[in-house]
Every structure is written in structure tokens, then in C-alpha cells.
Amino acid sequence: MDDLIERLRLLEKESKLLDLNDVERKATFSNFEKIASEFLNELEDGNTYSNAKSYASIFEIKEESENLVDISGTIYSEVMQKGINAASGGHLGYIPGGGLYTSAIGDYLAAVSNAFSGMYYASPGAVEMEYACLNWLKELFDFPKNAIGNLTSGGSIANLIGLTAARDFHKVLDQPVGKSVVYMSKHTHHCVHKALRIIGLANVTVREIELDENNRIKPDHLKELIEKDIEINLSPFLVIASAGTTDTGAMDPLDEVADVAKHYKLWYHIDAAYGGFFKLVETKKALFEGIGKADSLVIDPHKGLFLPYGIGAVLVKNREAVLKSHHYLANYMQDATDNEFPLNPADVSPELTKHFRALRMWLPMKIHGTLPFVAALEEKLLLTEYFRREIVKLGFSIGPEPDLSVTYFWYPKNDSQNEFNQNLLKAFHESGEVFLSSTKLEEKFVIRMAILSFRTHRSTIDKAIEMIKSGLRLRSAHS
Ligand SMILES: Cc1ncc(COP(=O)(O)O)c(C=O)c1O
Structure with a gap:
């Protein structure tokens, strides 16, 4: 056989590894679908934020192929369990994202x-x-x-x-x-x-x-x-x-x-x-x-x-x-x-x-259809109202009635108010049960709650209130 044809035969054999057959496709899909399901099933009870670090070396790309189970393990532990879980309803900071499963299929x-x-x-x-x-x-x-x-x-x-x-x-x-x-x-x-x-x-x-x-x-x-x-x-x-x-x-x-x-x-x-x-x-x-x-x-x-x-x-x-x-x-x-x-x-x-x-x-x-989207959006607006009603009961001050679903609040103090609220936010981040962020209005540090995830419901806001209560207890004991 001439050299060119032989080389092509070998290369084709090797490059065809990229094109999975029906059985391989199903096995690969099922391997990764498993972590997707595990991730989704844990969303409601799991934490929303972890400040654990990640390193590029963990994701190093090699010449040889690696085991599917190990690969999904890396994705699960190094990506899905670290930082802000943006698929979680507990993401109440910045502007939360979504993650509709039907969109993932798309x-x-x-x-x-x-x-x-x-x-x-x-x-x-x-x-x-x-x-x-x-x-x-x-x-x-x-x-x-x-x-x-x-x-x-x-x-x-x-x-x-x-x-x-x-x-x-x-x-x-x-x-x-x-x-x-x-x-x-x-x-x-x-x-x-x-x-x-x-x-x-x-x-x-x-x-x-x-x-x-x-x-x-x-x-x-x-x-x-x-x-x-x-x-x-x-x-x-x-x-x-x-x-x-x-x-x-x-x-x-x-x-x-x-x-x-x-x-x-x-x-x-x-x-x-x-x-x-x-x-x-x-x-x-x-x-x-x-x-x-x-x-x-x-x-x-x-x-x-x-x-x-x-x-x-x-x-x-x-x-x-x-x-x-x-x-x-x-x-x-x-x-x-x-x-x-x-x-x-x-x-x-x-x-x-x-x-x-x-x-x-x-x-x-x-x-x-569009109706569940409309319902979810109205729910976010009412959850904002609900949160504001509950947070003042804990002694917090709140910003003006919001137009939409972002609201802000702070714990009033005679002195070092900004520092106290910054530390409070740190305590919330250490807990990680839900995730909140902050902004500065003029020189005032305020904590923000932005409700926009389709997975945020009343139970999420109750969880946030409990986390805020514990954080407040902790910080008050320190100051
Ligand atoms: C009002 C507003 N405009 C623009 C952006 C930027 O959009 P993106 O992050 O999708 O690029 C954001 C992001 O949060 C936003 O809140």
C-alpha cells in the first residue's frame, strides 16, 4: 500500500475517535446527565455560595483521553460546587441568572x-x-x-x-x-x-x-x-x-x-x-x-x-x-x-x-408558553414586598419602595454603620446559604437583595431571613 494511503488509514482511525457511535453517545450522555441531575436535585437544599478557590492545574488538558467518571467528578466538584451557584434560587445578589432546563436542551x-x-x-x-x-x-x-x-x-x-x-x-x-x-x-x-x-x-x-x-x-x-x-x-x-x-x-x-x-x-x-x-x-x-x-x-x-x-x-x-x-x-x-x-x-x-x-x-x-414566565415574574415582585415586610421586623432600615425586584437594606448604627454592614455581609457570605451582594449609595454601604431567579420562592426568602438573623446575632456579639 502506498505511504499516503496507509497514513490516511491510520489518521482516519484515530480521528474517528472524535465521532461517537450510537452506543458511545448514549453512554457519554448518561454519564454527564447523572451529574446534571444530581446538581439539579440538590439545588433546593444546598448552599448558594462557597468561597473555595479553584486552580487551572485541576483543568489541565492532556494528550491522552481520560475517564468519563473522573471528568464529570472534576466538573461537579470544581465548578458546580464553588463560587456563586447561579442556577440556585438562593442567588439573590447582583442580577441573578436563570438556567431553565428546557433552554439547556435547546x-x-x-x-x-x-x-x-x-x-x-x-x-x-x-x-x-x-x-x-x-x-x-x-x-x-x-x-x-x-x-x-x-x-x-x-x-x-x-x-x-x-x-x-x-x-x-x-x-x-x-x-x-x-x-x-x-x-x-x-x-x-x-x-x-x-x-x-x-x-x-x-x-x-x-x-x-x-x-x-x-x-x-x-x-x-x-x-x-x-x-x-x-x-x-x-x-x-x-x-x-x-x-x-x-x-x-x-x-x-x-x-x-x-x-x-x-x-x-x-x-x-x-x-x-x-x-x-x-x-x-x-x-x-x-x-x-x-x-x-x-x-x-x-x-x-x-x-x-x-x-x-x-x-x-x-x-x-x-x-x-x-x-x-x-x-x-x-x-x-x-x-x-x-x-x-x-x-x-x-x-x-x-x-x-x-x-x-x-x-x-x-x-x-x-x-x-408565556404564562408561567409572567407568573414567575409577578412572584418575584411579590417576594420583594414580602422580604421588605420581614426584614424591617429584624430592625433593619430599607430603601424606598422599589419599582421592581431589587431592594436594599442596612442595619442602622450610630457609629461605624458601614463597617458593621460590611461585616454583616461577610458573615452572610461565610454562611453561603443564600447569596446577597452590596452597593454604595453616596457614601452609604447597603446590602442588596435582587430577586430574579425562577427558582426563588417564599421558602428561599424565609431561608434568607433566617441567615440574616443568625448573621446579625453573630456580628452583634462581636461589636
Ligand atoms: C442594567 C444592565 N445592563 C447591562 C448589563 C450587562 O449585561 P451582560 O452582563 O448580560 O453583558 C447588566 C448586567 O447585569 C445590567 O444589569
Whole structure:
């Protein structure tokens, strides 16, 4: 046999190890499904936080294959048991994530099929599924049918796309960047500042709009700032409001801010990454009045739709503004474009090859329908109310009535109040039964509770209250 053929025979034999047969697939799946089930079955009673460290050496990749049971053991003990358990209902810090099992099945099928969802030509089904998800979002947020959108990896990239469109629509790069002005609050998510830097607007002029006693931006102050900037010959171009800030969950007055932005012909961007899906709840609808007036909108299904991390969404009304930065015709892709095709997701985002992420959103929506999502969101709002009722009974002070499901509290002290509350949070983290985080409002250290996991129920809040009670006893004994 000639050498080439012999070498190919050997290589084929070796490389076929990558392509499992039916029996091997079932055995492999069952091995890993076992730890998935164990992990899920323990969620309710297990702790939410462990500060144990992990080291890269544990995950070292070797030339030889390793035993499946050992591999799943590593994942279980080194990943699933350390840090914040973000699949647990006890994750009540930052903005909790989700982890719907039906979405995980979607990811599994997306990876198995490996559908190329960046171009219509490559997978019309995957692309139309993405557009069906985006159409549902357009309808929910009062956006016109012809708005364009994209399913991104998360809120940060979604914000980046929206802000790039604002920059291009107002031709900000055609003049010295410092002349252009952006208006936002100090509670605007930091990914917006990052995005501005990434898109060449690090030196843009940023004006901070004052907040009212509920941490919402004051439209009158916004107006005042714009007027002053026009007077000194600057170029206001962008107003950013939040539908649910990360710090306190505040809903900016979207409709009033829209009126100001429209009056001065500025681009209106709303970051609804955290709060957006609360629009599904009847009692909160009024807070979302005016959301459809935004030029660009960010929503995060891996927050309010309880999907596993890795999916955000952006909607933009002005098509040309988005295409200016993202549309590209490469010679080698000449057969993949046709005027008959719908817009390619690759023309709306920095990504070409992308995870087929529509399936992780579409599948749970199809399997469950929307009603359980609405119920879970309303439950989170009422749990927030319940928590606030219970926490004051322990002598804590609480922030103003929250717009959504983030609330904050602190133990009042005549002196060293910040230090006492910091130590209290440390005690909660040492316990790890549930996970809480903190923020600073002016100079005050406050503890935050953010309720957004679909697995958080009344029993979780009762567990949190018990943990807080024990932490308070412990810290009071020390001080
Ligand atoms: C209001 C808000 N905007 C944007 C983001 C960033 O989104 P992501 O973490 O999905 O990139 C977050 C994250 O918590 C957020 O709360």
C-alpha cells in the first residue's frame, strides 16, 4: 500500500475517535446527565455560595483521553460546587441568572446540529427562528415590525450595538469626539461606559443627570443640561435611560425622558437588560409607558426570561445606522448573499459565526408558553414586598419602595454603620446559604437583595431571613 494511503488509514482511525457511535453517545450522555441531575436535585437544599478557590492545574488538558467518571467528578466538584451557584434560587445578589432546563436542551440541540445562524443561506431555519424571537420582543416592547434586532451573547454586546448605531446615525466620528454629549445617570450600567470606550468614544462628553429620591433620573435636569450644552456650542446626541438599574432596580421615567430626547432630536437608548421582562406583568405595565419611543433598546433574556447565561437582545429602529458598522461583503461569501434573503444576523452584529442561540430562547417559550414566565415574574415582585415586610421586623432600615425586584437594606448604627454592614455581609457570605451582594449609595454601604431567579420562592426568602438573623446575632456579639 502506498505511504499516503496507509497514513490516511491510520489518521482516519484515530480521528474517528472524535465521532461517537450510537452506543458511545448514549453512554457519554448518561454519564454527564447523572451529574446534571444530581446538581439539579440538590439545588433546593444546598448552599448558594462557597468561597473555595479553584486552580487551572485541576483543568489541565492532556494528550491522552481520560475517564468519563473522573471528568464529570472534576466538573461537579470544581465548578458546580464553588463560587456563586447561579442556577440556585438562593442567588439573590447582583442580577441573578436563570438556567431553565428546557433552554439547556435547546443548547444541546444547537450544538449537535451546529446550525450556522449568522447567515440566512446557511440555515434559513435558525435565522427565521431568531427573527421570530425578535418579533415577539418587538411586539412586547411596542417596536415597529420593521425594526431590526439581534440575539447577542448578553446585555453588554447588545448595548454596544445600540450605541454604535447612535454614534453612526449622528456621525459623531466626523467631528472632534469631545464636542458630542451623552446624557445618562450615575446608575447607568458600567457596560455602557465600556462600550463607549470600545467604539472610539472614550473622550465623549458625559453629563450625569440628577436622580430623584427613588434613584430615577429627573427629566427636567436632563433638559437643563441639554440647553446649557447647546448654548456653549456642544453637540448633544444621545440620551440613555434604564428600565431597571442594577444598583437599585429603579425605572427611569421612560416616557418623559423620551419627550425630552425627541424634542432635541437626540438618539434615545434604553437599557432594559434587567427590568425589561417585567413589562409582561400587568401591575408594572404603566412603568414601561414610552419604551417603544426608544431608538434602540436592550433586553436580556438571560436575566428576566430565566435562560442560562449567554443571550441578550437589541432592537434598533434605524436600519442604516446599524448596517453602517456591521454590514460587510466579503468576496469569499459571494454565494451566501441574495437580495431575496432576509437580512443576515451577521450584518447586524460584530459576530459572523455565532452560537445558534435562538433555540435556547425559542424552545422554552414553545414548551412552556408565556404564562408561567409572567407568573414567575409577578412572584418575584411579590417576594420583594414580602422580604421588605420581614426584614424591617429584624430592625433593619430599607430603601424606598422599589419599582421592581431589587431592594436594599442596612442595619442602622450610630457609629461605624458601614463597617458593621460590611461585616454583616461577610458573615452572610461565610454562611453561603443564600447569596446577597452590596452597593454604595453616596457614601452609604447597603446590602442588596435582587430577586430574579425562577427558582426563588417564599421558602428561599424565609431561608434568607433566617441567615440574616443568625448573621446579625453573630456580628452583634462581636461589636
Ligand atoms: C442594567 C444592565 N445592563 C447591562 C448589563 C450587562 O449585561 P451582560 O452582563 O448580560 O453583558 C447588566 C448586567 O447585569 C445590567 O444589569
